[in-house]
Amino acid sequence: MYKVLLCLRYLQTRWLAMICIVSVMLGVATLIVVNSVMNGFSTKLRDRLHGLLSDIVIEAYDYDGFLDPKAKMARIMADPYLAKNIESMAPTLEIFAMLQYAYHDVPFTRSIRLIGIDPKSRAEVGGFSEFLTQPDRKAKPSFDLSPDAKARQAKNHVMDRKPTYFQELPTDPAAPPPPEPPPSKPHEPHGLIIGHAIAHFRDRTAGSEGQVKDIRALEPGDDVIITTVSGQKLSPVVDRFAVADYFRSEMSEYDSMYVFVPIDHLQKLRTMEDRVTSILVRLKNFDEAPGVVARLKTVLKNEPVEVQTWEQKQGALLAAIRVEKGILNILLFMIIGVAGFGILAIFTMIVAEKTRDIGILKALGASRFGVMQIFLGYGLLLGLVGCLLGTAMGLAITHNINEIESFIGGLTGQELFPRDIYYFDKIPTDVHPMGVLFVNIGAVLIAVAFSLLPAFRAASLNPVRALRYE
Amino acid sequence: MNDLVDVPAATTGQPLVGESVQPDTTSVPIKPVLRVNGLKKAYRKHTLSVPVLHGVNLNVDPGEFVSIVGQSGSGKSTLLHLIGLLDANDSGSIEFEGRRIDNLPTSQRDKIRNEAFGFVFQFYHLLPELTALENVLLPLMIGKGPFGWLVSRGRAVTRAKELLERVGLGHRIDHKPRELSGGEMQRTALARALITKPRLLLADEPTGNLDDESGADVIRLLRTLNREEGLTILMVTHNLEITKDTDRLVRLSKGLVVDEELHPAA
Incomplete structure (x- = not known):
């Protein structure tokens, strides 16, 4: 019970933790927005290609x-x-x-x-x-x-x-009638x-x-x-x-x-x-x-014909979109990875700051695993709160992406989404709930993984040294 | 483990709560609640070894209030930490209620610290994020799982409030440590040490950071607890003045017990 109480209190009182939350939040929001826009493009492109190409094409060589x-x-x-x-x-x-x-x-x-x-x-x-x-x-x-x-x-x-x-x-009545013009x-x-x-x-x-x-x-x-x-x-x-x-x-x-x-x-x-x-x-x-x-x-x-589905016929383009999305996701998860290192650094600071408290808890009978759970739970909580806020932010941005685009466009005078490339009136978006869930699970796992090391360090502290720590 | 912690008072010589301890005049010797034999401890840094305790022997009887004095570096705090299972001894043994405890596995040591010992430190060591009441409840929260805590929460809160009332802080239960004075913080720490009904209270310079009046308050409280509830107390201090109120004074020098002094009038 004390673990939950302390996790919640640390979350409420440590401003450093807010930085972790913000970094997770931004990472999650970016991933959701980028994935939704890429999905939107991909879905619309597929719909269009599918519509234009029909389901199956029997084609001469x-x-x-x-x-x-x-x-x-x-x-x-x-x-x-x-x-x-x-x-x-x-x-x-x-x-x-x-x-x-x-x-x-x-x-x-x-x-x-x-x-x-x-x-x-x-x-x-x-x-x-x-x-x-x-x-x-x-x-x-x-x-x-x-x-x-x-x-x-x-x-x-x-x-x-x-x-x-x-x-x-006027025509001459005495003259012979002119020949009929050819039918034209x-x-x-x-x-x-x-x-x-x-x-x-x-x-x-x-x-x-x-x-x-x-x-x-x-x-x-x-x-x-x-x-x-x-x-x-x-x-x-x-x-x-x-x-x-x-x-x-x-x-x-x-x-x-x-x-x-x-x-x-x-x-x-x-x-x-x-x-x-x-x-x-x-x-x-x-x-x-x-x-x-x-x-x-x-x-x-x-x-002398070839029979292909529209997907096979556009295989290269669809594969390119898939590869592009995959690479982008890897790059963006690296952003959350960077946020993870932020968590690692901040947690290490928090553990140092809380050294004496860890000593007290151990003196009062808290086990190594119990102390470790406090910091793992803290990482989990930061990850969850960051994910929750990030998801809300990501969905809000995705929902209003066209308004945001025109606002930034008006502010900078630069068109962010050139409409003549795709002839889309609006930036297409498509939120996949499973995708959002995976992003969240990934971010929480990263947050917990990066709090493992500081949590282990906290658990390994010698209580006497921790109590004497100033 | 349970037999150690919940051992019947009759077999251990432990007094029941509220029962005052009378000097035993019969021929049956009292079994010490704590027995320290040839305890040695050295701190090491790389190849350098700094010996602190050179083989301390000490017995504490049930219901006894023992103070350990000595100069800085004499090893009194180290002795207390070893007895409190906060650190590991190099050799020698520590017996509590007739059983050796210094070689127990970590989980059992954690449990003894939580259930059988109460700690009071010089710098109070309250958790700054928690209120006075939550700080007092902390050992019970640590000792019980989430379900056990939910079941016993009501009784625990009542007891914590009673204890805070008893140490004169009934009106400050929702205050954070930073809102309390030094004396109040130490009395909160004392309430925290008592919440699990410990069988041995270990106090490390409990008045070391307090003014004379607050220090005297704390010592008075300890003395009352010792007399009225038979609480066994082992206190480390360098203030000879406050040792007058204790049953016995143990003098430590250079890692050895050099002198013992009984205070029958105390």
């Missing part, structure tokens, strides 16, 4: 793709196990291309990733229609131009149309859905308080010229498209690279009818992915 996707999909769905687990599939044709448009008559050229899709089936697989910006198109994805876009397209190409005033010129129709370009970052510039100076403003370079209905290569001969092919909508996934890599066009038109343009480069597969339950991948590999055994 090269850009020539494979033939007759419909037949392959039919074969896949003929398998009862696959039919039971697959929700939907969407063939896509992917190729690198160059895109050019004029902004204020200045030509801009960008390299892009051109993806031919069927909007309906692609939307069924997921990770597409929800990233479109026009509400109507989210509900019913298509490449059709909206009336406003059509009007802008017509306005942009007013010279292409037959002027009406030609009809009004102004070229109606296909619509495309363009990555948000390709169609917009970022203006960092325009907004106030460090906010960036998007300047739209391409309005719906504006022309873009796309140059890519045809099938096997690799001869250049060019076509004009009109912007129908924007694709904004808030993933910088995708928003600045992806341009979606109708798959049948891209197949014609590239002279590779009925060939696609991949089939995206959505499962009813992602937990079944390993089984489905194995079965797909069997069904498509002799085809």
Whole structure:
């Protein structure tokens, strides 16, 4: 009982102990905040990648793709196990291309990733229609131009149309009727859905308080010229498209690279009818992915395709995030380790200061183990209090991280979280209760471990020397 | 261990609490409560050995109030520490209530210190974080586990308050040591030494840090406890004045008992 009483009294009366508590608190809070933010990034990134990539990708080895996707999909769905687990599939044709448009008559050229899709089936697989910006198109994805876009397209190409005033010129009634002009129709370009970052510039100076403003370079209905290569001969092919909508996934890599066009038109343009480069597969339950991948590999055994889950396809990136998080955790635990050395130093001082009390306790019959328990209990108590405060602080910071970021940003004039890197509006956070628990257990163990040595030293003190200690 | 601590008073010659000790006039000799035989102790630093006790022999009878005097460095405090099992002797033996105690394992030595001995030190040695009441209760807290303490807490607090009342500090139970005077601190320390109903009180210069009046108060208290409750007391002091009130004076010089003096009138 005296151990608990003394631990509590030492905690209340020793200001040095507060330093231990603060160091544990800061270490725990930092670990919780950093882990929550890293988890937030990682979860959001995974969600996005998963959404964009679908559950499983059946991919051709090269850009020539494979033939007759419909037949392959039919074969896949003929398998009862696959039919039971697959929700939907969407063939896509992917190729690198160059895109050019004029902004204020200045030509801009960008390299892009051109993806031919069927909007309906692609939307069924997921990770597409929800990233479109026009509400109507989210509900019913298509490449059709909206009336406003059509009007802008017509306005942009007013010279292409037959002027009406030609009809009004006087004609000679005696003259033979002129030959009928050949049937002509102004070229109606296909619509495309363009990555948000390709169609917009970022203006960092325009907004106030460090906010960036998007300047739209391409309005719906504006022309873009796309140059890519045809099938096997690799001869250049060019076509004009009109912007129908924007694709904004808030993933910088995708928003600045992806341009979606109708798959049948891209197949014609590239002279590779009925060939696609991949089939995206959505499962009813992602937990079944390993089984489905194995079965797909069997069904498509002799085809020139590779079957991967989205995680396998993004393995390097996900592994990098994992490694980064692991290393960061090791480094941050070193911070708590430093706090541990603080505890060691302060405890050694407290033991020196309490030498006479230790002598008294021993004279009154306290055992070595009892004295040791006082200081171990004290370390445990400091660790627990530090962890409790650190957890509260860490969770509070995590909860208000965006407000804190904008406050510090406003104070220093430096944007701490550049939003254009990930296109996240806010710093994403995700608190894992188990992670918080592990951090706490680790910190308490470190606090107890570093109080072991001073506690042992206290327990080993000779009572007579301790009583004579001044 | 238990048989040592809870040994019946009749077999050890220990008086019951409240029973005054009468000089034994019968032919049956009184069995000493404490017997020290040829006790030797030297302090060592590296290869240098400083002998302090050269073979001390001492007997203390039940209910006796013995004072040990001697010059600084004569080994009187060392003797008290060895008897109180706070330090280990090099040779010789210490018997308490008929059993040798200097060679017992640490846990049993801790238990004897807690249950059978009471300590009063020159510098009071109260824990500054605890109140007077908590300081008095400390030996009982040490002696009992958390459960035992919770069960007996009520009785212990009542007894501690009674003891503080008895030493004249009933009104200061919630005061921390820094709020008490030297005399009050020493009386608190005395109450702490008595809380476990010890069978031997070891006092190391109990008045050494007090003014004459406070010192006299403390000695009066010790004398009363000795007379009224038969408490056996072994007191080390260099103040010859206060030894007059004790039953016997043992003079120590250069690590040896050189003289003993009975004070039958005390």
